[in-house]
Structures are given as structure tokens and as C-alpha cells.
Amino acid sequence: MDELKEYILLLLKEKKITIAELSSVVDSVISSYSQSYFPNVEVGWYAFANSRFSVDKNAYPDLLGVVAWVNPDKNALKGNRGLILLKDRICSEWVAKRCLTNISDIDNGEENTEKCRLFSQENAVYFPGVDWCEQYSETMKVQAFVPSIAQLLKVAKNTTIINSALRKIKAPTLQGWVFSSTEHNKGRQKSVLFPEGCEGYCCKADKKVFINFVMAF
Numbered sequence: 001m002d003e004l005k006e007y008i009l010l011l012l013k014e015k016k017i018t019i020a021e022l023s024s025v026v027d028s029v030i031s032s033y034s035q036s037y038f039p040n041v042e043v044g045w046y047a048f049a050n051s052r053f054s055v056d057k058n059a060y061p062d063l064l065g066v067v068a069w070v071n072p073d074k075n076a077l078k079g080n081r082g083l084i085l086l087k088d089r090i091c092s093e094w095v096a097k098r099c100l101t102n103i104s105d106i107d108n109g110e111e112n113t114e115k116c117r118l119f120s121q122e123n124a125v126y127f128p129g130v131d132w133c134e135q136y137s138e139t140m141k142v143q144a145f146v147p148s149i150a151q152l153l154k155v156a157k158n159t160t161i162i163n164s165a166l167r168k169i170k171a172p173t174l175q176g177w178v179f180s181s182t183e184h185n186k187g188r189q190k191s192v193l194f195p196e197g198c199e200g201y202c203c204k205a206d207k208k209v210f211i212n213f214v215m216a217f
Helices: 002-013 019-036 109-123 128-140 149-156 159-168
Strands: 046-048 052-054 063-070 082-091 176-183 188-194 198-203 210-216
Touching: 002 019, 063 149, 063 159, 063 210, 082 128, 082 149, 082 159, 109 128, 109 176, 128 210, 149 159, 149 176, 149 188, 149 210, 176 198
Parallel strands: 176 210
Antiparallel strands: 046 052, 046 063, 063 082, 082 210, 176 188, 188 198
8 A cells, every 4th residue: 555655646746647637547446446346334324425435424525425225235236235315405395386296106216306307397397305406416416316215214214323423414313204206196295204214195385394315326
């Protein structure tokens, strides 16, 4: 490791590589590694940009949130290995206008969120949580989404550990009713009550329900 550090320093001193180029190479290597190998990570660890994880909340810049679920199948491919609960949330209605979207997949929140985005464009219907995801994804260059009901229930099983980690970074904890991206019917959205982890249905127009966001790794 020391030899590698010295070699990199030499390249920088001799101006054979710039800081920007070095950073790009490191990010590329990390990305390639993360695609091939299941990361050594546990629920409650902190997640950072560029597929970095640590038990230390200050380990890297660009803290995204907390690891909220890890797939027990260590052969799972990238994108199905776990969920990161982002440190931000909103308290808002699911949709302002009463409507039936038929967006009701119980497992795939990423797909639900994208379908809601398209539905919003085609029908002039505003989804505050979906709009938040779109803005965040554009800014942070990651794919944020509202978890499906099954994904939200997986997160709920780890509420105690997750909330402990969230408190350490002074982020809002999982509590109260939280919307999923899975529709129940024209007027209600499948939701989960935290910390109990109970599944239920909240009125889509209820402005006192939380929306939490995740990203897959």
C-alpha cells in the first residue's frame, strides 16, 4: 500500500496525472469492483456517493444515507444487493388529485416511481415524492425512488438499527405512517406504520404522511 501511495504521489508531482484524472480512475475502479463483488456491508452502516460504505459517518464526503436492507443472497447482482435509506424525507400528500393510476407493483419501487413520473407528465397530475426523486437524482447523479410496499416492509424490520444510525447524523427517524409507491385503489396508497412495521392504507390526499426515499445498490 505504501509503495502504491508513493507511486501515485510521484505521478502527481511529475504532472503525469492530474487530481481530476486520478479521482476519475479511482471512481471507475470502485464502480467496476462494486459490479463484480458483493460489498461487505451491514444494515446501519453509512452509504456514500460512488458506492462507498462505512461504519464511520465521516469516512467519506457526500453522505447519502443509511443501509436499510441487505439481500441475504450474496450472489445477487448489483442493483439487487440492498437498499439505502436516504437521509432526507418529506411530509406530503401522495397525489393532489384523486385518480387511479394502476401503478401497484408490490416489489419494484423503482419501476413504480418511473411509471408515476410518466403518468404525471401524461395526465398533468403532481406527485410530490416523485418530483423530489427526480430532482435529487439529477443533482446527486444517483437513482432515488419511493420504495414499494414489500421494500418498505423489509426496511421496517430493521427500524431500530436504522433509527439509531439516523440519529447519529441528526437525520429524521422512521416514524408514523409512510407512503409506499404501491397503489391500493383510487383513493388510497399502501403504507407502513413505523416503528411498528404494520401495513395499512393511507388516503392519497393526506398531507401528514411521510415519504421516505431509497436507492438500490
